[in-house]
Amino acid sequence: MKGETAARELVCTLAKSMFDRGLTSGSTGNISVQTEDGGLLVTPTGSSFGRLDPAALSKFDRQGNFVSGSPPTKEMPLHQAFYETRSGTGAVVHLHSCHSVALSLLPDVDTEDFLPPLTPYGIMKLGRVKLLPFFLPGDPAIGEAIRGLAGKRSAVMLANHGPVVAGKDLEAACYAIEELEDTSRLAILTRGLHPRLINSDNKKTLFGLHQLSSQQPNA
Structure with missing residues (x-):
């Protein structure tokens, strides 16, 4: 990411694109992106x-201290867990996208x-996506569950809640989470129809x- 100003603008541009296309709604979802100095820019709470x-x-510095801006999302634990366990992570995106949440509700x-x-x-961009159990929003236990994966997954699905995807940069994370929703x-559209799967x-x-x-x- 070249320059903090460019990073701030890109966060807002890609977030609005996802909002406009119905990938998240209201005040849901959050994004973090790593800055050149190792800090983070994060979407605010609410x-x-x-x-x-x-x-x-x-804005956070590289030690994780809040520096400036509006209060951050309460989901900071899940963002920090990916940065701590997956080297090369440049951005993390979390949405409440409808079809992925619907799929997470199904019993099998x-x-x-x-x-x-x-x-x-979906396989090339996401690998194997781990379905995690339900946690209350903002629960630090979400971060601990992600840490428990030891960096082996680039994406998780929080049951009854929404997907979280880490990428090498913000564009990669956004493209991957959109693929997860698609x-x-x-999967919902073809459920029960015995679709042909990739071998x-x-x-x-x-x-x-x-x-x-x-x-x-390897996961």
Whole structure:
């Protein structure tokens, strides 16, 4: 990310794009992005993705101390957990996207591999998505659950709540979380219809591409 001013503007631009397309609504969702000096810019608590002010983003220094801006999202523990456990993480995005939440409510979803292998793009961008149990919003236990994955997952789904995705930069995290929602929608649309799934050999190749792009330990 080149320059803090550019980072602030990009957060607001991509957040509004997701809001305008219905990927999150009201004052839900939060974004963090790492600055050049190792600090973080974070969307404020109670803010709408559709009306973010670049100057009001919460700022933290590289030691995790709040420096300036509006009070940050209460979901800071889940953001910090990804930065601490996945080297190379440049941004984290959390949404309350409708279809992914709907899929998380169903009783027979695979908790280790939340998304069925319907398209190559979900696998390449997300790898295996871990379904975590329900936690109250803002509960520090969410961060502990993510830390418990030891950096092996770039994306998790919080049951009854929403997805969280870490990426090498903000664009990558946003594109991946949009893919998560699209794949969830496909899973809902084809549920009970016995869709043709990507076979195990191709899945293995696609997982390898994800691992290569994220340069993380095997999940």
